[in-house]
Amino acid sequence: MSIFKFYKAKFISSLTSQGFELNDFSEKLSVDIPKQEKFGDISFNAPLVLSSSLKKNPIIIAQEILDIFLKQFNEFQSIEVAKPGFINFKFNNNFWLNYLLQISDEKNLLKDHSKKINIEYVSANPTGPLHVGHCRGAIYGDTLANLLNYVGNTVTKEYYINDYGNQIHMFSKSVYARILEIQKSIKFDATSGLYPGEYIKDIAKSIIKKKLIISFENYDLIKEDLGKFAMQEAMVMIKNDLLSLGIKHDLFVSETDLVNKNNVNKAIKILEDKNYIYTGVLPKPKGDENEDWEPRDQLLFKSTLFGDDVDRALKKSDDTWTYFANDVAYHLYKLDREYDQYINILGADHAGYLKRLQACVTALSDSKVNFVCKVCQLVKLYKSGEPYKMSKRAGDFITAKELVDAVGKDAVRFMMIYRSNDSQLDFDFDLVTEKSKENPVFYVQYATARINSILRKVKVDNNQITKDDLSLLNSSYELEIIKKLSVWPKCLELSAVNLEPHRIPYYLYELSSMFHSYWNLGKENNDFKIVDNPNINLVKARVFLINKILLILKSGLSILNVSAPETM
């Protein structure tokens, strides 16, 4: 547990026992690290929060609280009242040494609030390999899944396969055209609107080679099988691409399956029974240049009841279900499996779809479900400051695999998460392959390698170490590192609760930076040397400290699924 949470609870119970009414304020009360060192190690804002309801000057309240705390706590070196109405605490060194002694990786930090979570991410169409645009959402979703699992939840990683509808026909036709090209030298018509990508050829070759279909004479006879096999091939590609990023889903849900099992009718029936469906005419979208648009009666879902901008069509003019109708069925299927929380990772290009998804889930569940959509903004690739195009294939996109091949899994994963998902991200090829401080991936990994190197050189047994042994760690640098380590649980908790994993690489970078600085002290002053130091007891204590640093770095990197190398 983080010391901040721990002391918040302690302070609240202490004050409650002294007659303070804090029930309404538990959200606003906070125990935090002050930005400035002179304000101590932790600060408490109760006087500011309470002043209006108690109708008292916060400073006066602070004095009262201070008197109570001075009697009750002995782990503080000082407790002070500060300007607007904070109470600032400074721990004694003993406290920090005890803290250092018991530092753990904080796995299962939030086990007490353990949830069953479903997280859907990637869900790329099964018509070709993963491209670079999918990477960010894929890594964001996967890191989030790791993180939520790490802190003690049960997480299901889900992939929804859109293996239904027109695009699949187009895909199937495209593969067929490539098969004809291979077998009968019928030239591929690039103007036909079929998918031009090279990978279509690979899929065609594979289908021929595996003899999945005997005769390709009559397309109409084989189109269903061909489409099925082609999608299977594409899914193999996608799964391989995901694997190269270190991603493995638990569950793949097929749209076709849902349609065939009558889930769409079932879902629409539910909405109908709740009176959320009607037949009506949608207005022409504004800003649309298309003159073919004609008003038409159609089956609509009242998504505007739930905050959407317009009601959404469920049936097309040929009386088949829309993609959205199938999605309603998919979400019903999700809800039926009863998770405590649903997380859905979308790319920026699907942000406009978010409201209707939220609407359908709200409608199906009567607002009873915790369903969160997170959108990842675009990634722009750069090389030497120039927008970068990697693929030579005409009309083709940059694939995830090409990106991983160029810079490695670790760099891709680290950098894709090194920014808030709401902000656009510039990904620079030169930077991530650079071996310098500017490259955060290198900098953090180098810290783990350096620590491992030290551990190889200094063989000490730290199992029996005591607080007294650690008391040799009395420099301000060492104390600062211990304090930084104490922030780790808070970082984990904030990341998990707010679904913001970007805090983790930032934290790891800062911790690495502190370690590197600490190491470099030994260059100017022999007393600070860790390895070549005549004081064996000091070496032992320092090795204990850097072991804890390594523990946290490794834990953090494991959540990111980035390697923590022992040598580089």
Add this chain to the structure above:
RNA sequence: GGUCUUGUAGUGAAAUGGAUAUCAUUCUUGUCUUCGAAACAAGCGUUUUAGGUUCGAAUCCUAACAAGACCGCCA
């Protein structure tokens, strides 16, 4: 026209509503020369603008401006 996201040092970014807004980098200057690839110190900021909520706003609300993404019965 609408919706969503973003707007913080020259550049790129952080910051559960907390106190004098951090970190990296560019440049100048000084110290040091490697227990593993350098480190340390110093200089530079109207958090886009205007209102509002609050004891307190980069953060929340409203409006404007700017950038990006999206917007039909495609998926």
